[in-house]
Amino acid sequence: MTLFTVDVEKCNRDRLCVENCPAQIIVLEDDYQVPLPSKNAEEICISCGHCVAICPTGALSHRSMTPENCELIQRELLPRPEQVEHLLRSRRSIRTYTDQTVDHKLLTHMIDVACDAPTGGNSQPVQWHIIYDPKEVQRLAGIVVDWMRNTMDNQSKYASNLGLKRLVAAWDSGIDRICRNAPHIVIAHGAKDHGSASSSCTIALTYLELIAYGSGLGACWAGYFTGAANLWPPMMKAIGLPDGHKCFGAMMIGYPKYRYRRIPLRNPAKIT
Numbered sequence: 001m002t003l004f005t006v007d008v009e010k011c012n013r014d015r016l017c018v019e020n021c022p023a024q025i026i027v028l029e030d031d032y033q034v035p036l037p038s039k040n041a042e043e044i045c046i047s048c049g050h051c052v053a054i055c056p057t058g059a060l061s062h063r064s065m066t067p068e069n070c071e072l073i074q075r076e077l078l079p080r081p082e083q084v085e086h087l088l089r090s091r092r093s094i095r096t097y098t099d100q101t102v103d104h105k106l107l108t109h110m111i112d113v114a115c116d117a118p119t120g121g122n123s124q125p126v127q128w129h130i131i132y133d134p135k136e137v138q139r140l141a142g143i144v145v146d147w148m149r150n151t152m153d154n155q156s157k158y159a160s161n162l163g164l165k166r167l168v169a170a171w172d173s174g175i176d177r178i179c180r181n182a183p184h185i186v187i188a189h190g191a192k193d194h195g196s197a198s199s200s201c202t203i204a205l206t207y208l209e210l211i212a213y214g215s216g217l218g219a220c221w222a223g224y225f226t227g228a229a230n231l232w233p234p235m236m237k238a239i240g241l242p243d244g245h246k247c248f249g250a251m252m253i254g255y256p257k258y259r260y261r262r263i264p265l266r267n268p269a270k271i272t
Ligand SMILES: Cc1cc2nc3c(=O)[nH]c(=O)nc-3n(C[C@H](O)[C@H](O)[C@H](O)COP(=O)(O)O)c2cc1C
Pocket: 091, 092, 093, 094, 095, 177, 178, 220, 221, 222, 223, 224, 225
């Protein structure tokens, strides 16, 4: 199949695909023709699907997607600006969870939504790893604590900057400040040497945190878990990411035990 095809009957020559293609590889010579790929289009196209998504008549099909398999945007489902603002501002890092596990289908659905987050050049370098079993989450938290103890023994200044002593003491007294007794951990990982894997994973996890909140769940970035996943060989082995991959972020996820009532203050934006 060529890069994209245009249904001559449906195309109304409005040039929307031409103007919205981020790579500018669609040309329309005159009103009697249909949009065509420019020279070198195959190499330049990033398969973002904007040409399919912008066409009001469903005339353009890209090799990677057709109008039929791209969901229509339902304007009536979009939140009002004040609803978006309230969602963003009332989201909190959740650190107390009920024992209830999250339905696996819901978890994978939310991850699927997080895959709609922007990625550099539409490279979509984010891969996911779910630690679903709460007992396994606790086992891994224990391995994170081993990393903390090792760091305290061998890099005391670094350990003290991270405040590891208190976290280890809490663990020893039966309090999990690593994974906060969350039932699940979701890891976003990608190839170490991929230029946009780090930022793409961060943005995708941010989407995940928001959709989790919007779905009645709670989430929290698991920073110590991420540190150990990248620095402590026993942890790397226990997680078993593919060779050459890095854990660019991990997130606790589960049902929140409590509901926040107010939005805490944050520093005002510093804008120049
Ligand atoms: C990269 C990153 C790592 C984090 N790691 C942890 C963590 O390991 N444990 C934890 O309880 N919170 C962690 N947090 C949550 C922050 O402490 C939290 O976002 C901050 O206190 C503000 O609270 P809020 O998210 O409710 O606004 C992390 C946040 C980020 C962005």
